[in-house]
Amino acid sequence: MDKFKRLTDLVLNAMEDDVKWQKTWQSGLGLHRNWVTNRPYSGMNQITTMINAAIHGYTKPYWLTYKQVNDLGGSVKGQKATPALYFGVSKDKDDPEKSYKFAKLYNLFNIEQTGIDLPAVELRPTKLEKPYELADALNVKINSGSLNDPSYIPSIDVIKMPMPGQFISDDAHQSTFYHECIHSTGHSKRLNRPLLNMFGTEEYAKEELVAELGSIFLCADLGVKYDIQQHASYIRSWQKAIKSDSQYLLTAATAARKAHEYCISQLNLMKQQEAA
16 A cells, blocks of 8 residues: 555544644744733734834834833833733722723833843754755755744745754654645746635645645655644644535645655755765
């Protein structure tokens, strides 16, 4: 029996287990949030902080109130605040049995305005000597940094990755990296799959299934340990988003194998050229 069919069958069986997907890396970014409480902002405050960070070039998603800045020994002298809304509930002074909702403005400052130093991301020691070798073979650029979340950007043909030491293991890094490599095979200069689909669409979900199955195939072929339940949980979450074809996972497996074989062929070609 074909080993990749066995892997696909294994994923289908593992999808029946109620295991929740877990992020395997610590991230330096994410939603904009209060630096002291680590609570993400919601609604308009999330949008406002994101917009102001983009306008002023802030690279950190952390914000503080004026009091929090002072309490931590920082300073915002000469800095322009970002307005935010606080929604609360208060008791009626004349009738304690009644309450009313209110909103008031308050000021936020990005941590880069305060002189407060962020602690460095603590990196786990890694034994990976060539973590991005497959990207070299595919001729796709790598942007690796502690503030990145894993992603592939088809418009500029770049894979963004956190540092290997931010992952819980080297295998977890490679597994996630292979997922992004499979995405990159869809670029028009490689296998030409449709990639410019909006998050939440069925087409986006279908590509996620291809990338995750392709990652499993690459792990199996390149000797990287993988967590089949972790992969299956991720796949299950996207399979639920596909309403038009309940059996799309089997179609995705074919596309994933084609992408996997392309990756391996390019890797072997690069090694042959290096050995010549």
